[in-house]
Amino acid sequence: MTVIDHHDATAPIRLSIGGMSCAGCVANVEKALRAVPGVTAAAVNFAEHTALVQGSVAAAQLEQAVIDAGYQATELAGADAEAEKEAAELGHYHLLLRRALVAGAVGVPLFVGSLLGMLPVLSISSGRMFWAVIGVLTLVVMVYSGRQFFTGAYKSFFAHNANMDTLIAMGTGAAWLYSMVVVINPALVPSLAQHAYFEAAVIIIALINFGSALEMRARSHTSEAIKRLIGLQPKLARVVRNGEEVDVAIDDIGLDETVRVRPGERIAVDGVVLDGQANVDESMLTGEPIPVEKHAGSDVVGGTINITGTFLYQVSRIGKQTLLAQIVEMIRQAQSSKPAIGRMADRVSSVFVPVVMIVAVLTLLLWLHLWSDVSYGIVTMMTVLIIACPCALGLATPMSIMVGVGKAAEYGVLIRNGEALEQSGRLTTVVLDKTGTVTKGKPVVSQVFNFGEWTEQQVLRFAAAVEVGSEHPLAAAILMAYQRSFEGLHAGESVSGTDLPALQSFESTSGYGIHAHIEGHTVVLGNQRLMELHKIDCSAVEDLVPELADQACTPLLLAIDQGLAGIIAITDPIKEDSIAAIQRMYALGLKVVMITGDHRVTANAVAAQVGIKDVFAEVLPQHKVDCVTRLQQAGDVVAMVGDGINDAPALAGSDVGFAIGGGTDIAIHSADVTLMRDSLHGVVDALLISRATLTNIRQNLFGAFIYNAVGIPLAAGLFYPLLGVLLNPMFAGAAMAMSSLTVVTNANRLRLFKVPAYK
């Protein structure tokens, strides 16, 4: 098991550091901090003049250590990681813009001047002097605006790595060096090749900085889903302490504390309602637009909004344990995973830069041989280095995944990783578990038939008396029906056990039912076979029992003193939107299969009601996975949709396991896709978003491959003999800067994706 630990177990201490003047000071301060006993890690941010220290240590000790080292230190309270990240990104964005501006300010006038023929020529000494000064000036600009490319290239080189910086540094470096050679000693190159390319070097640097800045901006939008979710959690909550309600910072709320929520307020952390009633908008987490009613005993989730009513709740989960925090973490993990579709691009990008370097060298040699032109050879080599863009390849998949996973979260669909997203987009078959997936999973009494002298309520009363201690779902339905048979009883109230007659004897026969003695009566409650066993005449209901089964009801027969007293028909109601969602699945061309352990008659009845044509009935839970495997063997890409608890093996065995009505830890951690909303529409939404994301990835990959496949030969001058076209290295710089930006912008287009409206 892997743990990604951001040191949250013990909160890190942030210090503001004063007196640092150079990068050397960073090392001194870090050394001083790390020497303090208990410190496990210390990192100084020179740009912000702050230090982040991890370990079991007091802030005062750290401050003293920094002061002893000759600097000042003060503890900064309330670190907000996301705000810090944004501030750092904004700072870097401005730096990139400044670098672009400085390089552009020098490069553009030079470019315009040479275009208009206003600049001195190299053939005269005063001209060479002018260009020498320009050479020094552009060197200064390159050091300021392009330093990061050169240091990056240098460090990468000695780590046996090559990346985009390597290409830019080599391209612009070659341009500057060649120009300087021409300026200092023109005789070294043929007269026709005596050109200086200083302006190209700085304009390329300007363009790439500018492109990076824009790309950074566009990138920040791709993680908006996370920001939106993090923003859901309020900073304060009204906690009841010592009988008084006080505002407490969210990090200071403890488990089991009592919190008051008023209308319009956001719920701070997860808990269970103790007192009060309210309607809570959970749409931000589940995508379910209708507010959910909450009363004593209901679970409430941090980040959701209380629309009406006031209530008190007891805190059950805080910090990283809250559902919101788990969702955020899952999305983060999913956003950083890669599906198989991106592996090809990964393989290419890992060898891309050295290949481009080789192509650049060969281009130079080819030009020297074919046209004996050093200048053009240098220009084409430089253009090849500059135009090649490994970043577009590298970005193509992750950017779309970032946006796609975030988009799914907006619809209450949590996708575990890129692989799950990719498979969701390729599904051909959806297997739906019946109970709790197609149906509500909470059986209710749909009809009560009474015979002889017994009334409907008496039938329910005896049945309830027999079932009162049972945990069987049918028992709960009977008890609920008995409760409801009393007028004026509200939801949440219950009939106490004393209202029901006590059992004098009790005998349960598994698979059949119960035989008991109550108030001097012999009571038998169960299926028809149990009645036959007790020789109870059921001829009067011979037709009714199969009729009920055809309606997807489970008939429970009740006999009192050897005479049939009633039939209680129990059904598991179909979810309101199951039919519409299943129609959407068929409309998308999917094969829909229902799987259940129920009797074939009941299963077929439910399937008919929701419009499902294929049914696997009487399947034991442990055999559901075999059905999934059979479908897979037939060539289907299969999704299994279940509650994530009873059908875990089938979820795991399918190509994509969907846990419906999630929000439970088990579901979030086990399923490939967790549907926060208790609706099958989530399956369709997930599929549509996945398909859109895959299309977006394909567009990006196609664009990135085509860009490089066309750009590099064009830059190498391959089309020169045919068309007489040679690419200007500055255009190559612009194209390169724009290529990554295009990929990020295309991925951002996914943010606008909307699942088509449905009824």
Place this chain on the structure above:
Amino acid sequence: MDGVMGIMLLVDILGLGIVIFIVWWFWFYKSRAAIQKSDAAPVEITVADNVYHPARLALPSGQPIVLRFIRRDPASCAAQVQFASLAISAELPLDQPVDIRLPSLAPGEYSFNCQMNMYHGTLVIT
């Protein structure tokens, strides 16, 4: 003319040499692991100037490993580290240590890289 031919030959040999050097340097060169450890203390890896430092680590098999990443590089490429073969990835906030705990691994090479596959590192389990 012979002089020009001679220069061209020299340039070709030089060019070919550079190509061979590129192939060897970036693909075939196996650097010695910069870090060799036998205890279970965290191994610190700095992400700065386009590289992981150290980029090659040698650690013994049969014990859990803690890799502590500290990202100094503001470039957005550096914001994430991935161990593709282990299906592990982590966000690396700027200047903030992030521990990645790995299970005890079988001997072999496990590469890690940034999101765009531009920063490379190798974990060698011996």
